[in-house]
Amino acid sequence: MAIHPTRSGYTLIELVVSIGASTVLVLGLGSSMYLAGQALAPSELLTNTLNATEVLHNLTDDVQNAIYLSEHTDNVIEFVVRDMNGDSVPDVVRYEWSGTPGDPLIKKFNYGSPVQLIDAVQNFELKYNTRSTTEEFPPSLIESEEQLIGGALISFSGTQRVSAIYEAGWPGFYFVPVIADGAESWNVTKVKLGLSQYDVSDNGSFYLQLRSATAGHIPTSEVLEQTLVLESSLSSSLTLKEFNFSAVKGLLPTDRLCGVLQHLDGTYSGKVKSHYRNGEPYAHAVRSNNQGSSWFSEEDEIVYHEVWGTYYYGSDNGMTVDRNYFTGLNVTLQLGNTTESQVRTGIPLLNSPELLVGLWELDFDNDPLTADTNFDNLNDWSLKEGGTFDTETLAQGVWESDESILRTAPDHDFLEPTTVVVRLRATTTGGEGAVFEMYSDWDNSNAFALRGRVTRETNNTQTYTAESQSSPGVWNQVVRVENLPLDFIEVRVVISPDDMNHAQFLQGNLLDNYTYSRVSTDNTKKYVSLYESGCDAEFDYISIRVSEQPE
Structure with missing residues (x-):
């Protein structure tokens, strides 16, 4: 039986070979683990992109329903949204970056402590999309002096011929009005004729009528206004008689008129100065031989007449006011050092908030001194005399004014287009009434001084009067409207500093445009104020919006 010896270890060669093989195997496993780790762990670029995307998603949720932007720059946006936290009060949200690469992106909610959304930001850029609307105010119409606009001056020299x-x-x-080029309308104020009795024993009468004319220079059946003439009121000889008219107004420059002497009673009712010659295409006789059923144009003949009136022409005080609204926001956010990590998005602003540099509004539901309509964390109103507001003067959204003067705060120059809407009324007679007063378009110590007053009259009506200053401290009437109801009167004023012009609206209707000038004014009066003067007064609402004009 053969005996085989037992091995107690590896030879040196075997150990060398096995160590070499193990080394290769370990290196291979390490590479595999590295590659697997790289596949499972996100890159820095991907992390930055995901983080930026999440921030912009949250910004979109916050800003798209903004109702007002209180601050908007390339790196900061502060805006107001309707209640987000259930306290029934609008909320203020702010996103802010210093503009220095590496500084954090910060968010604030209702002026609270800043929260860092991203520790290090390389770029945060905001661009704003806007749209513009234009409100046009046509030039005022100016009425001319009364003048002869039809026919010619009547004289009674020489042989007198009559009809x-x-x-x-x-x-x-028939006559064509003679008015200035560019006139927009005309009125008839009076007509003069050479008249006499036909027969002193016959007391007839006739109508002097003004009618529209056809293209054939004859009267239509449309009577614009008429006046009754009694033969007994006429002299036995030809004299110049004058008749006033008040309803023939607002005629177009292309309108033509006829005067008709329509017999009423008596065999004859009078005689009128005329001539069988001297007619002209623009002023001549007309005649009916069948009680007005038909008419003839007698261009060679003349019934002498003087037609007096006025005409309206446009002034140069028209104005336009542009208002601008945010429609969207383009945002770029970069967290990494390379532009590949930039994330961009466009955000629609669904409420299209208006661009404003000033905003004040009161509906008198609460203490006005606590209002912060523009959400700048400052009170919008104060009392001119200082102190606290007496809330006992507030009742169901109405300020039952006392002797206090309520004014806007802080001071403002009102250099941009400014729109004021105020509802006010006087509840007792006397004094200067319920008043709003403002100083705008400041240039050093000069400003446009304007006030509107509503006074109560003894006949249970109200009167609105707008006044401005053309010299310091002296109020001059701009416009006055009487016979207004006792309800709250809504006044709207639009001021255009570029045009040095302002428009006045009453109860929603445009009264007119009025130019203004600046006067030297106490430069502590950079405000709008409400007060009563010499009577009891009430105020229901006021809004002041100063439009921002993009550069």
């Missing part, structure tokens, strides 16, 4: 006014004979005249 009889009787049942089968109605004389008249």
Whole structure:
């Protein structure tokens, strides 16, 4: 039986070979583990992109329903949204980056402590999309002085020829108004004719009518206004008689009129100065021989007439006011050092908040001195005389004014287009009434001084009067409207500093545009104020919006 010896270890060669093989195996496993680790752990680029995307997603949720942007720059946006935390009060959200690469992106909620959203930001850039609307205010119409606009001055020298006014004979005249080029409308204020009685024993009468004219220069059946003429009121000889008209107004420059002497009663009712010659295409006689059933245009003849009136022409005080609204926001956020980590998004602003540099608003539901409508964390109103507001003067959203003067705060120059809406009324007679007063368009110590007053009259109506200053401290009437109801009167004023012009609205209707000038003013009056003067007054609402004009 053969005996084999037992091995107690590896030879040196075997150990060397096994160590070499183990080394290769370990290196292979390490590479595999590294590759697997790389596949499982996100890269820095991917991490930065995901983090930036999450921040922009949250910003979108916050800002898309903004109702007001209180601050908007390339690196900061502060905005107001309706209640987010259940306290029934709008909330203020702020995103802010210093602009220095490596500084954090910060968020604040209702002016609270800042929260770092991202520790180190390389770029946070905001760009704003806007749209513009234009409110146009046409130039005012200025009324001319009363002047002769039809016919010619009547004289009674020489041989006098006349036309009889009787049942089968109605004389008249056609005329083209002589008004200035560019006139927009015209009015008739009076007509003068050379008239006499036909027979002193016959007391007839006739109508002097103004009618529209056809293209054939004859009267239509449309009587614009008429006045009764009694033959007994006329002299036995031709004299110049004047008749006033008040309803023939607002005629277009292309409108033509006829005067008709329509017999009413008596065999004859009078005589009118005329001539069988001297007619012109723009002023001549017309005649009916069948009580107005048909008419003849007698262009060679004339019934002498003077038509007096006024016309309206446009001034140069038209104005336009541009208002701008945010429609969207383009945001770029970069966390890493390379631009590959930039994330961009566009965010629609669903409420299109208006661009404003000033905003004040009161509905008098609460103490006005606590209002912060523009959400700048400052009170919007104060009392001119200082102190606290008496909330006992508030009742159902109305301020029953006392002797206090309520004014906007802080001071403001009102250099941009400014729109004021106020509802006010006087509840007793006397004094200057319920008043809003403002100083705008400041240039050093000069400003546009304006006030609107509502006074109560003894006949249980109200009167609105707007006044401005053309010299320091002296108020001059701009416009006055009487016979207003006793309800709250809504006044809207739009001021355009670029045009040095302002528009006045009453109860939603445009009264007119009015130019203004600045006067030397106490530069502590950079505000709008409400107060009563010499009576009891109430205020229901006020809004002041100062529009931001993009550069």
